Amino acid sequence: MATMQLHEVNTHGSHIYNNPRHGLRITGFVVLVVALAAAPLVAGEYQLHALIVSMTFLLPALGLNLILGYAGMLSFAQMAFFGIGAYSSALTAMRWGTPFWLNLIIGGLAAGVVAVPLGIPALRLRRYSFVMCTLGFAVIAQTVAKNLVSVTRGDLGLSQVPRPRIALWSGGFEVTGITSYYYLALTLAVLAVVAFLALVSSAAGRYMIAIREDETLAASVGTPTWHYRMIAFALSAVFAGVGGSFYVHYFTVISPTVFDPFYANTVLVIVLGGGVGTVGGVVLGSFLFVAASEALRIAPDLRMIAYGLLLIVIVFACPEGLLPLFMRKLDGLKGRTHVA
Amino acid sequence: MSPDTLAALSIRGIAKRFGSIVAVAGISVDIKLGEICGLTGPNGSGKSTLFDCCTGLQKPSTGRVYAQGLDITGWDMHRIVREARVIRSFQKAVVFRALSVEENLVLCGQMIAFAGMASTFGVGPASRHRVRRLREQAGHLLELVGLSHMRHATAGQISFGQQKLLQFASMLMPEPRVILLDEPMAGVNPILIDRMMENINRANREQGITFVVVEHNLDAMKALCHRLLVLSRGELIADGAPDAVVRDPAVVEAYLAG
Numbered sequence: 001m002a003t004m005q006l007h008e009v010n011t012h013g014s015h016i017y018n019n020p021r022h023g024l025r026i027t028g029f030v031v032l033v034v035a036l037a038a039a040p041l042v043a044g045e046y047q048l049h050a051l052i053v054s055m056t057f058l059l060p061a062l063g064l065n066l067i068l069g070y071a072g073m074l075s076f077a078q079m080a081f082f083g084i085g086a087y088s089s090a091l092t093a094m095r096w097g098t099p100f101w102l103n104l105i106i107g108g109l110a111a112g113v114v115a116v117p118l119g120i121p122a123l124r125l126r127r128y129s130f131v132m133c134t135l136g137f138a139v140i141a142q143t144v145a146k147n148l149v150s151v152t153r154g155d156l157g158l159s160q161v162p163r164p165r166i167a168l169w170s171g172g173f174e175v176t177g178i179t180s181y182y183y184l185a186l187t188l189a190v191l192a193v194v195a196f197l198a199l200v201s202s203a204a205g206r207y208m209i210a211i212r213e214d215e216t217l218a219a220s221v222g223t224p225t226w227h228y229r230m231i232a233f234a235l236s237a238v239f240a241g242v243g244g245s246f247y248v249h250y251f252t253v254i255s256p257t258v259f260d261p262f263y264a265n266t267v268l269v270i271v272l273g274g275g276v277g278t279v280g281g282v283v284l285g286s287f288l289f290v291a292a293s294e295a296l297r298i299a300p301d302l303r304m305i306a307y308g309l310l311l312i313v314i315v316f317a318c319p320e321g322l323l324p325l326f327m328r329k330l331d332g333l334k335g336r337t338h339v340a
Numbered sequence: 341m342s343p344d345t346l347a348a349l350s351i352r353g354i355a356k357r358f359g360s361i362v363a364v365a366g367i368s369v370d371i372k373l374g375e376i377c378g379l380t381g382p383n384g385s386g387k388s389t390l391f392d393c394c395t396g397l398q399k400p401s402t403g404r405v406y407a408q409g410l411d412i413t414g415w416d417m418h419r420i421v422r423e424a425r426v427i428r429s430f431q432k433a434v435v436f437r438a439l440s441v442e443e444n445l446v447l448c449g450q451m452i453a454f455a456g457m458a459s460t461f462g463v464g465p466a467s468r469h470r471v472r473r474l475r476e477q478a479g480h481l482l483e484l485v486g487l488s489h490m491r492h493a494t495a496g497q498i499s500f501g502q503q504k505l506l507q508f509a510s511m512l513m514p515e516p517r518v519i520l521l522d523e524p525m526a527g528v529n530p531i532l533i534d535r536m537m538e539n540i541n542r543a544n545r546e547q548g549i550t551f552v553v554v555e556h557n558l559d560a561m562k563a564l565c566h567r568l569l570v571l572s573r574g575e576l577i578a579d580g581a582p583d584a585v586v587r588d589p590a591v592v593e594a595y596l597a598g
Contacts, residue, residue, distance in 0.1 A: 198463045199461070201463065202460060202461050202462060202463050202467065203450050203453075203454040203459070203460035203461075203462070203467065203471075204460040204461050206439075206443070206446070206447050206450065207447075207450070207460065209436070209438065209439065210436055210439075210447055212438075213436045213437060213438055213439070214433045214436065216397065216417075216430070216433060217430065217433040217436065218436075219396075219416070219417040219418045219421075220395070220417055220418075220421065220427065220428055220429075220430070221421065221427070221447060221448045221451065221510065221514070222418050222421040222422045222448075222450070222451030222514060223418055223451075224416075224418050224419075224457070225418065227457065
């Protein structure tokens with residue numbers, strides 16, 4: 001019975017506080033950032049493109065990690081918020097020529113603002129009903145993008161979306177080369193990870209973990225649970241919206257296919273496969289699963305089948321995700337060194 | 341039926357019905373400030389429902405609850421804890437299993453240290469200082485309940501009895517006025533029961549905290565409580581000194597019948 005309980009304990013998220021591996025995590029993060037910063041020296045254009053796409057998907061994945069891994073709610077609305085961020089950012093940039101930084105804010109805010117009226121009814125639902133509600137929202141978002149032709153140009157989508165313009169307001173310079181895009185994406189990814197870590201290690205982050213663990217118990221120690229679930233939901237949308245904004249100014253096109261379940265699934269795979277409730281796992285997941293999806297393009301006919309098989313293998317090999325598996329292996333190695 | 345504004349809890353005609361089933365049938369009672377009051381009765385007598393109605397987990401069908409004159413009827417649970425300083429425990433959900441022992445305590449102290457919602461998002465030196473203070477307070481409480489050596493253990497991995505001690509320490513973090521304990525001794529070994537009773541007595545004596553304790557262990561109740569209330573079928577059937585109450589024929593009959 002005692003060992004049963006041991007296995008049932010879900011320690012996701014608790015690593016934030018007083019973790020003996022804190023030093024290792026910081027070192028890992030710094031090494032990764034330095035390696036990524038040096039990547040353009042060795043990587044070709046196509047590899048850089050794949051890395052940019054990975055870092056773009058990192059944002060909605062962090063958002064999903066917040067709501068699923070910390071507040072404990074599964075949402076399929078992430079890519080809908082990503083799309084809302086992309087469309088709103090593209091439309092303002094096309095109409096008013098707003099600079100890149102402002103577009104990012106607009107994309108993030110638009111998604112966050114839409115999340116609030118959705119959250120008011122949806123967050124009263126429990127578990128599967130909430131999941132269904134977010135799924136329904138994603139379908140509605142796609143339908144709107146397809147049919148509000150006067151604004152979104154329907155299935156044609158928006159094209160010739162301005163490239164990122166780095167300026168305080170007007171003027172400035174335009175980001176065009178792949179290397180410049182790459183560094184822009186890297187900066188954004190680093191900022192997003194830092195913001196995420198700050199959030200989950202704050203008192204608010206502790207409340208979110210409490211809600212995931214046991215909502216009634218959380219309320220009994222003074223947590224306004226509904227408010228924090230709403231905040232987690234809106235912030236997860238903001239992360240996705242900012243990601244969508246970057247995406248649209250990189251690809252310079254956007255169409256309703258962004259709302260396809262495939263993309264929503266990719267984000268889910270990144271979070272669950274990498275390690276839900278961990279930050280390193282989501283970062284790892286973003287690079288690995290986007291890279292795997294790109295690498296499998298060498299066999300286009302079998303690509304999706306191979307991708308699906310890879311997921312099944314991962315689920316069997318490490319149900320908690322790749323990062324927890326990796327950490328356990330690391331602990332195992334340490335244990336052996338002690339014995340030796 | 342006016343409330344006693346000096347009472348820690350003044351319960352006035354609380355009833356709770358689920359369709360045609362009456363869980364609590366109109367109870368009025370005052371819990372005096374500073375007392376340790378036991379609440380007992382056969383299974384299904386309405387003890388937990390009464391607790392739930394006093395702490396916001398359920399809304400009473402009729403009746404009102406006052407905490408030192410403050411009408412808290414129908415408030416959300418988190419507001420009752422924050423504003424009336426009435427906190428409760430649960431039988432099953434004891435601790436936040438994924439968090440460390442220390443983090444459980446820090447979490448429970450947050451409502452005081454980070455009172456405003458905006459402050460909970462802070463990550464600067466001021467926030468770190470507040471958390472450090474909470475950790476100090478937590479260290480002190482862990483010493484009192486005898487769990488210092490488990491400070492960094494994951495709460496879900498310590499024994500159930502130790503979890504109950506941790507739960508008790510957690511409830512002291514937000515400096516409550518009233519603590520409602522739902523079966524604090526169920527599933528706890530005899531040595532830890534003694535320690536739990538000692539802790540309740542000390543918190544009552546030194547911090548003046550009022551306790552209402554739901555418990556089936558009558559020996560423990562006689563030793564611990566100043567006063568004992570007995571419920572049967574949603575009604576209050578006895579109220580008085582523990583020794584006298586357990587000999588009350590109505591109480592004996594309720595237990596034998598229940």
